[in-house]
Amino acid sequence: MASVALKSFTALRRSTSDPPHFTTQPLTLPHQQQRFRVSASRTSPKLSNRNLRVAVIGGGPAGGSAAETLAKNGIETYLIERKLDNCKPCGGAIPLCMVGEFDLPLDIIDRKVTKMKMISPSNIAVDIGQTLKPHEYIGMVRREVLDAYLRERAEKNGASVINGLFLKMDFPRNNKEPYVLYYTEYDNKKGGMGEKRRLEVDAVIGADGANSRVAKSINAGDYDYAIAFQERVRIPDEKMIYYENLAEMYVGDDVSPDFYGWVFPKCDHVAVGTGTVTHKGDIKKFQLATRKRAKDKILGGKIIRVEAHPIPEHPRPRRLSGRVALVGDAAGYVTKCSGEGIYFAAKSGRMCAEAIVEGSEQGKRMIDEGDLRKYLEKWDKTYWPTYKVLDVLQKVFYRSNPAREAFVEMCADEYVQKMTFDSYLYKKVVPGNPLDDLKLAVNTIGSLVRANALRKEMEKLRV
Amino acid sequence: MSISIALLSLSSPPSTLLPKTHFFFTHKPTLSLTSTRPSFFTFRASAADNGAGVSAPAATVEEPKVPEAPEGSVGSNGAVEPEEVMVLTKFGDPKWINGTWDLKQFQKDGQTNWDAVIDAEVRRRKWLEDNPESSSNDDPVVFDTSIIPWWAWMKRFHLPEAELLNGRAAMIGFFMAYLVDSLTGVGLVDQMGNFFCKTLLFVAVVGVLLIRKNEDIETVKKLLDETTFYDKQWQATWQDETSGGNKKE
Numbered sequence: 001m002a003s004v005a006l007k008s009f010t011a012l013r014r015s016t017s018d019p020p021h022f023t024t025q026p027l028t029l030p031h032q033q034q035r036f037r038v039s040a041s042r043t044s045p046k047l048s049n050r051n052l053r054v055a056v057i058g059g060g061p062a063g064g065s066a067a068e069t070l071a072k073n074g075i076e077t078y079l080i081e082r083k084l085d086n087c088k089p090c091g092g093a094i095p096l097c098m099v100g101e102f103d104l105p106l107d108i109i110d111r112k113v114t115k116m117k118m119i120s121p122s123n124i125a126v127d128i129g130q131t132l133k134p135h136e137y138i139g140m141v142r143r144e145v146l147d148a149y150l151r152e153r154a155e156k157n158g159a160s161v162i163n164g165l166f167l168k169m170d171f172p173r174n175n176k177e178p179y180v181l182y183y184t185e186y187d188n189k190k191g192g193m194g195e196k197r198r199l200e201v202d203a204v205i206g207a208d209g210a211n212s213r214v215a216k217s218i219n220a221g222d223y224d225y226a227i228a229f230q231e232r233v234r235i236p237d238e239k240m241i242y243y244e245n246l247a248e249m250y251v252g253d254d255v256s257p258d259f260y261g262w263v264f265p266k267c268d269h270v271a272v273g274t275g276t277v278t279h280k281g282d283i284k285k286f287q288l289a290t291r292k293r294a295k296d297k298i299l300g301g302k303i304i305r306v307e308a309h310p311i312p313e314h315p316r317p318r319r320l321s322g323r324v325a326l327v328g329d330a331a332g333y334v335t336k337c338s339g340e341g342i343y344f345a346a347k348s349g350r351m352c353a354e355a356i357v358e359g360s361e362q363g364k365r366m367i368d369e370g371d372l373r374k375y376l377e378k379w380d381k382t383y384w385p386t387y388k389v390l391d392v393l394q395k396v397f398y399r400s401n402p403a404r405e406a407f408v409e410m411c412a413d414e415y416v417q418k419m420t421f422d423s424y425l426y427k428k429v430v431p432g433n434p435l436d437d438l439k440l441a442v443n444t445i446g447s448l449v450r451a452n453a454l455r456k457e458m459e460k461l462r463v
Numbered sequence: 464m465s466i467s468i469a470l471l472s473l474s475s476p477p478s479t480l481l482p483k484t485h486f487f488f489t490h491k492p493t494l495s496l497t498s499t500r501p502s503f504f505t506f507r508a509s510a511a512d513n514g515a516g517v518s519a520p521a522a523t524v525e526e527p528k529v530p531e532a533p534e535g536s537v538g539s540n541g542a543v544e545p546e547e548v549m550v551l552t553k554f555g556d557p558k559w560i561n562g563t564w565d566l567k568q569f570q571k572d573g574q575t576n577w578d579a580v581i582d583a584e585v586r587r588r589k590w591l592e593d594n595p596e597s598s599s600n601d602d603p604v605v606f607d608t609s610i611i612p613w614w615a616w617m618k619r620f621h622l623p624e625a626e627l628l629n630g631r632a633a634m635i636g637f638f639m640a641y642l643v644d645s646l647t648g649v650g651l652v653d654q655m656g657n658f659f660c661k662t663l664l665f666v667a668v669v670g671v672l673l674i675r676k677n678e679d680i681e682t683v684k685k686l687l688d689e690t691t692f693y694d695k696q697w698q699a700t701w702q703d704e705t706s707g708g709n710k711k712e
Contacts, residue, residue, distance in 0.1 A: 295597035
């Protein structure tokens with residue numbers, strides 16, 4: 001569909017007469033985007049004696065992959081990152097498809113998780129992962145390693161990496177004027193004041209994370225967010241063997257009222273954490289409960305680092321404005337239920353960059369909002385089913401303890417495991433065998449009914 | 464009850480609790496004593512973190528445990544031995560073996576007493592909800608509620624509710640039929656042929672099924688909002704094209 005649109009507007013450019021029914025009025029419905037983009041690109045000026053200049057603000061997975069795609073296609077790219085050695089607090093899990101799609105070298109993956117344990121509120125433990133094929137795994141990475149790799153690759157392809165903190169931007173008055181960015185350049189000097197600098201670019205990609213300044217400057221609006229709290233614990237070697245390639249997920253009201261607690265293995269330690277949207281003030285209590293639930297397995301461990309970070313729960317109301325687009329956490333592309341964000345950040349960065357490359361014809365033309373809207377359309381169309389399914393799962397299975405018990409019970413089923421891993425590792429919602437789906441639906445309802453029935457009996461005991 | 468009062472008064476110094484429980488309950492398999500040692504220490508550690516929490520679990524411990532003794536003897540006719548209280552922080556039960564309920568101990572007249580199994584699991588979950596404990600690899604919990612056959616669930620949970628709902632439907636049906644008959648003169652058989660009456664019947668049945676408590680009316684209203692909320696948050700970007708302003712969901 002993208003290529004068809006491309007062909008149609010090149011044809012129009014060559015024609016001399018203006019088709020009368022094409023207007024430059026913004027249209028309200030997305031499916032009419034094609035016409036909008038066509039007319040605007042017809043009036044977009046060809047850039048003389050220079051290439052398109054794009055600034056990518058934020059050098060995480062989103063920024064790094066966006067900068068790489070832009071630079072590879074001949075666009076003058078500036079990647080502005082405030083802390084080049086940032087150890088971002090993060091779960092650090094990447095799906096298998098990311099390794100292939102982004103050509104990641106296997107040495108940045110610290111561990112290959114092939115087994116997961118789900119633990120219910122009443123400590124019913126279910127092992128999942130038997131359906132994984134030998135080459136399938138969930139990769140655990142250190143964010144500082146991954147981010148640095150992607151940035152270096154962008155630099156090798158021609159992007160200029162600037163160590164600076166974005167402050168604000170001036171908006172252009174028309175489609176020809178540039179955006180003026182003001183930032184403080186640190187140039188790798190730690191503790192220094194930095195120098196105020198000014199940069200003129202034609203388009204901006206905001207990849208600066210959950211507390212995005214770019215989002216604030218374009219009035220993108222707010223989102224609900226979860227607080228994720230994590231402690232890195234170095235545990236004795238014999239206990240580390242258990243977590244060799246196994247990650248744990250604890251569910252329960254004690255651990256989190258609307259999310260889950262986790263123990264994820266990292267390079268030489270484990271990360272024990274939890275998160276919540278609705279009860280942020282109680283996060284320390286939830287963390288204590290998580291540590292208590294994992295007590296036997298992390299006994300004797302030493303906490304080496306405590307960290308916390310907001311995680312967006314849904315996209316911001318406005319993800320682009322003019323020639324500024326948001327990607328990654330700044331846009332709010334974190335899934336519900338699992339809280340996964342790294343892959344979607346990198347993919348959205350790449351998709352946005354690709355839309356800019358296409359709209360500007362490898363940097364030869366100025367772009368406009370319509371080209372960036374193409375990225376949003378493509379993104380929503382490709383990943384909306386994934387997000388919706390995970391939202392439904394969260395709504396159904398994270399509501400209450402009986403629902404979580406049912407959830408863990410369901411995870412014991414092999415069909416569920418296969419579907420879950422297939423959709424997680426390859427990021428495609430694949431409809432399975434209808435008969436198995438029906439059996440799964442019946443089993444789900446059965447589990448939920450049983451767990452809720454037990455809960456009703458529990459309430460009777462309380463009284 | 465005197466047991467609970469005695470233990471409550473000892474709630475502040477946790478170190479004295481262990482010998483005291485040993486004094487009151489004579490049966491104590493040594494295996495369970497050693498396995499609960501680590502959790503005793505963890506209990507002390509968590510007491511240091513949150514001093515107030517020590518007395519709270521000790522207080523709530525007694526509530527489920529004391530009524531359990533008479534309940535145990537009434538519910539499961541086979542086993543009348545007293546319920547064991549191990550250390551106050553770990554769930555223990557003579558019928559709970561190797562992380563699941565030992566169905567052989569729930570026999571009644573040669574058949575498994577599923578009601579007792581359900582009761583036992585309810586007590587276990589209630590206990591763990593009030594006193595969450597560490598999941599351990601040495602004694603993993605592997606109980607699956609689907610081992611209890613579907614008819615046991617039906618008999619215990621579905622049938623009473625079904626009786627209630629059918630009763631309500633019958634009462635509503637009788638009165639509505641009488642009312643419509645007295646207002647329009649159309650008899651019951653002729654009412655069934657009328658489209659409007661059939662609609663009323665459908666609404667009545669759906670109403671009885673969905674609205675079982677007063678709170679359900681609010682719940683049903685909120686449910687529709689909830690299912691479409693996430694979609695609205697995603698569509699917010701596209702709506703901005705016309706409004707031009709901020710749309711905060």
